[in-house]
Amino acid sequence: MGEGSKLYEMVRVINSDPQIVRLAIEWFRKVCRVPPQNFSIAIHVYPDTSLPRAIGYWSRVTGIPRRQFEKTQVDHRQGKSLKKRHFLPYGTAHIKIRSRGDRRFGVTLHRRIVGWIEAVYDLLKIRAGVAQW
Numbered sequence: 001m002g003e004g005s006k007l008y009e010m011v012r013v014i015n016s017d018p019q020i021v022r023l024a025i026e027w028f029r030k031v032c033r034v035p036p037q038n039f040s041i042a043i044h045v046y047p048d049t050s051l052p053r054a055i056g057y058w059s060r061v062t063g064i065p066r067r068q069f070e071k072t073q074v075d076h077r078q079g080k081s082l083k084k085r086h087f088l089p090y091g092t093a094h095i096k097i098r099s100r101g102d103r104r105f106g107v108t109l110h111r112r113i114v115g116w117i118e119a120v121y122d123l124l125k126i127r128a129g130v131a132q133w
Contacts, residue, residue: 009110011097014044018061021093025062028097032112036063038098038105042070045091049074057090070096 013024028034041064045054051072059066072091099106 009107011105011110011113013095014092016088016090016092021058021061021095024095025064028095032097032105032109034097034105034109037068038100038102039064040068040070040096040098042073042094042096043091044073044075044094046075046088049089049091054090058093062093062095064095 011028013021015021015024025039028039029036039062041058041062043054043058045051055066055069055072058064059069097105097109099109
């Protein structure tokens with residue numbers, strides 16, 4: 001549903017679709033019991049994006065206050081297709097879970113999620129009758 005991070009045992013979801021971002025945050029809150037103060041967000045935008053509008057938009061979509069926003073990344077790469085201009089008017093949201101001193105939300109949460117993913121794969125293999133994928 002979204003891109004994320006498997007490196008450094010960090011919990012992060014990246015997407016430009018507000019429904020996917022909302023779903024991810026809701027899942028983290030309800031299933032993983034991540035409190036609001038443990039969320040942070042960075043946005044990735046292009047030079048033609050209005051930064052104040054993008055920050056306001058993602059703050060409304062996520063419910064994450066502006067004080068929990070990290071530095072915005074602006075993609076200044078040359079040779080980007082001109083037809084993609086204005087394609088992502090608010091850029092992409094990079095939702096991160098910070099441990100903030102609570103061991104349940106750092107490496108431990110990352111490992112729990114990886115374990116859940118592996119368990120789902122194992123169930124799918126069993127149901128499909130496949131010995132090895």
